[in-house]
Amino acid sequence: MNRRYFIKSGATLGAATVLFRLPPVDALAQQAVKGGTKSAGAFKKVVKTNEEWKRILTAEQYHVMREKGTEAPGASPLLKTYAKGTYVCAGCALPLFSSRTKYDSHTGWPSFWSPISKGNVLERPETAEGDTRTEVVCNRCDAHLGHVFDDGPDPTGLRYCMNGVALKFVPAGRRA
Numbered sequence: 001m002n003r004r005y006f007i008k009s010g011a012t013l014g015a016a017t018v019l020f021r022l023p024p025v026d027a028l029a030q031q032a033v034k035g036g037t038k039s040a041g042a043f044k045k046v047v048k049t050n051e052e053w054k055r056i057l058t059a060e061q062y063h064v065m066r067e068k069g070t071e072a073p074g075a076s077p078l079l080k081t082y083a084k085g086t087y088v089c090a091g092c093a094l095p096l097f098s099s100r101t102k103y104d105s106h107t108g109w110p111s112f113w114s115p116i117s118k119g120n121v122l123e124r125p126e127t128a129e130g131d132t133r134t135e136v137v138c139n140r141c142d143a144h145l146g147h148v149f150d151d152g153p154d155p156t157g158l159r160y161c162m163n164g165v166a167l168k169f170v171p172a173g174r175r176a
């Protein structure tokens with residue numbers, strides 16, 4: 001049996017289930033974005049010039065996050081991180097993913113089946129070399145994070161394939 005199609009057929013049902021499971025994760029996100037407003041995506045955008053980003057980010061982070069680069073598969077130390085905590089944007093510290101949705105996709109990139117809140121990431125279609133993919137960017141600083149595919153596990157069937165350098169792991173109980 002083709003695993004991918006099996007997962008896909010269960011995705012619709014799973015998406016309905018996840019709606020009921022998400023509130024605690026959303027609450028965590030809102031708590032972390034203290035000072036922001038309650039509605040998703042209503043936080044103030046972080047806008048910097050390329051020169052300013054170059055001063056804040058490492059050369060690799062700059063390449064991935066501001067030039068849509070891709071880190072080498074297997075390179076991220078976050079691949080083997082499964083401790084409880086939050087993955088925040090390496091550029092602006094916006095909470096993006098929870099350890100609760102992290103899984104091993106065997107792709108070489110840190111993978112999640114859901115963002116911490118739909119409003120914290122922006123998904124946009126990207127056409128490159130005739131291929132259409134969905135790019136995932138930080139909704140506060142517009143940093144390129146990775147892509148989302150529909151071959152992920154239950155309950156969403158989604159695979160948020162992230163560049164580890166674009167994320168910073170904050171263990172539970174600590175501040176970003």
Ligand SMILES: [Zn+2]
Pocket residue numbers: 089090091092093094138139140141142143
């Ligand atoms: Zn950001």
